[in-house]
Amino acid sequence: xxxxxxxxxxxxxxxxxxxxxxxxxxxxxxxxxxxxxxxxxxxxxxxxxxxxxxxxxxxxxxxxxxxxxxxxxxxxxxxxxxxxxxxxxxxxxxxxxxxxxxxxxxx
Amino acid sequence: xxxxxxxxxxxxxxxxxxxxxxxxxxxxxxxxxxxxxxxxxxxxxxxxxxxxxxxxxxxxxxxxxxxxxxxxxxxxxxxxxxxxx
Amino acid sequence: xxxxxxxxxxxxxxxxxxxxxxxxxxxxxxxxxxxxxxxxxxxxxxxxxxxxxxxxxxxxxxxxxxxxxxxxxxxxxxxxxxxxxxxxxxxxxxxxxxxxxxxxxxxxxxxxxxxxxxxxxxxxxxxxxxxxxxxxxxxxxxxxxxxxxxxxxxxxxxxxx
Numbered sequence: 001x002x003x004x005x006x007x008x009x010x011x012x013x014x015x016x017x018x019x020x021x022x023x024x025x026x027x028x029x030x031x032x033x034x035x036x037x038x039x040x041x042x043x044x045x046x047x048x049x050x051x052x053x054x055x056x057x058x059x060x061x062x063x064x065x066x067x068x069x070x071x072x073x074x075x076x077x078x079x080x081x082x083x084x085x086x087x088x089x090x091x092x093x094x095x096x097x098x099x100x101x102x103x104x105x106x107x
Numbered sequence: 108x109x110x111x112x113x114x115x116x117x118x119x120x121x122x123x124x125x126x127x128x129x130x131x132x133x134x135x136x137x138x139x140x141x142x143x144x145x146x147x148x149x150x151x152x153x154x155x156x157x158x159x160x161x162x163x164x165x166x167x168x169x170x171x172x173x174x175x176x177x178x179x180x181x182x183x184x185x186x187x188x189x190x191x192x
Numbered sequence: 193x194x195x196x197x198x199x200x201x202x203x204x205x206x207x208x209x210x211x212x213x214x215x216x217x218x219x220x221x222x223x224x225x226x227x228x229x230x231x232x233x234x235x236x237x238x239x240x241x242x243x244x245x246x247x248x249x250x251x252x253x254x255x256x257x258x259x260x261x262x263x264x265x266x267x268x269x270x271x272x273x274x275x276x277x278x279x280x281x282x283x284x285x286x287x288x289x290x291x292x293x294x295x296x297x298x299x300x301x302x303x304x305x306x307x308x309x310x311x312x313x314x315x316x317x318x319x320x321x322x323x324x325x326x327x328x329x330x331x332x333x334x335x336x337x338x339x340x341x342x343x344x345x346x347x348x349x350x351x352x353x
Contacts, residue, residue, distance in 0.1 A: 006108065009153075013112045015267055016146060020119045022274035023126050023142060029134045031283055032126075034310060034326045035270050036142045041307070042267050047149045051156070051164075059211040063164045064152070066208050067171065071148065074175035076306040078141055082178065083314050083324060085185030086134035094283060101287035102314055102322040168209070 008050030015043030028094040029086050037079040044071060113153040120146050137181045144174030197243055199229045242352070251350045258343065262308045269310060273326065284328040285314060288321045288337050290345065297352035304344050311340055 022035025048064045048071070055061035093100060123146065126139040148167045155163035206221035242248060273281055292298050302313040302321065310326035323340060330336065 009109075009112055012149065013115050015271070016116060016119055016149060018267075018271040018274055019142065020122045020146075022270065023139060024122060025274060025279065026281070028283075029132065029138060030312070030324050031281060031326060032135065032138055034312060034324070035274050036138055037312070038263075038266050038270050038307060039274075040142050040145050042263055044145050044149045047152050051152050054156070060155075060161045060164055062208055062211050063168065066205075067148070067164070067168050070168065071145070071171050072307070073303065074171055075141075075145060076303045078175055078178040078182070079306055080302065080313055081182035082134065082137055082141065082185075083312055085182035086132075086137075087314060089134065089185045091132050091134050093285075096282070100285045102285045105315070105317060105322070 005050035005054040012043040012046035041075045195233045255347045
């Protein structure tokens with residue numbers, strides 16, 4: 001156990017906490033996705049990086065290092081698919097939304 | 108130390124289930140399930156350190172892929188159908 | 193040549209995932225990579241020459257450094273908006289015009305936008321990106337185009353085009 005990986009674990013868990021709080025607090029599905037994708041993905045990437053620092057260039061460390069870009073690409077594509085799907089399914093934006101340029105594409 | 112972080116992540120997945128129960132629309136529930144899928148990866152990593160069973164990293168990688176496919180399928184379902192709830 | 197490039201990439205990925213140098217493992221990896229190459233080589237990697245240009249890798253490393261820094265900033269920004277009691281959010285969907293030509297560059301740009309401060313790509317139609325922004329700072333198209341994609345576009349042009 002070295003101290004850098006401990007710090008990375010704690011930072012990762014804290015970002016996961018912020019992401020889940022955002023999931024509960026924010027008003028509509030689009031804003032929830034904002035907090036969810038960014039905070040939770042980077043928190044988990046930080047945890048995996050801590051695992052890589054702890055184990056170095058062994059089998060476990062390399063697997064953790066490969067999992068980081070994998071998690072990054074899959075979670076961004078999933079967030080994109082979810083937000084597009086919920087717009088197409090007709091879920092309304094929040095009342096205080098200021099602009100919506102996407103509306104004219106969906107007549 | 109690792110124990111406390113493990114319990115924190117487990118508590119966070121209960122927060123996700125709270126959103127699944129509360130969520131006013133279908134999309135909210137899907138977002139919560141997606142987040143839960145990412146949190147499980149962190150839980151796998153902490154369990155692997157705690158119990159020294161390092162094959163759990165492979166489980167985490169497989170979980171990333173399966174959760175991705177599940178989310179894409181649900182999003183496709185959202186796109187095709189009008190859901191009112 | 194296209195097939196060989198894809199085969200090498202897939203085989204390296206297999207070796208990274210399994211990470212053992214047994215003979216049986218390497219043979220299984222060769223078969224798996226061969227199968228992937230046969231199935232996907234026609235719809236993937238349309239321009240393999242770009243893989244052998246070292247300058248592109250140099251720009252890619254710079255891009256990754258800038259991108260990780262933006263990611264960390266994004267996280268603190270979103271964490272601040274979530275934690276502060278008044279929730280200072282002003283969401284909206286804006287339309288941004290990008291000048292990138294190839295598909296892969298657009299995909300990477302959309303992924304990068306999704307991970308930077310308060311922005312998610314909703315859709316890409318030809319070269320227009322529709323972006324959900326958690327705090328719309330101004331209505332001026334030039335301002336927000338520069339604010340959202342200005343940091344990445346020039347670097348991506350050097351990497352992928």
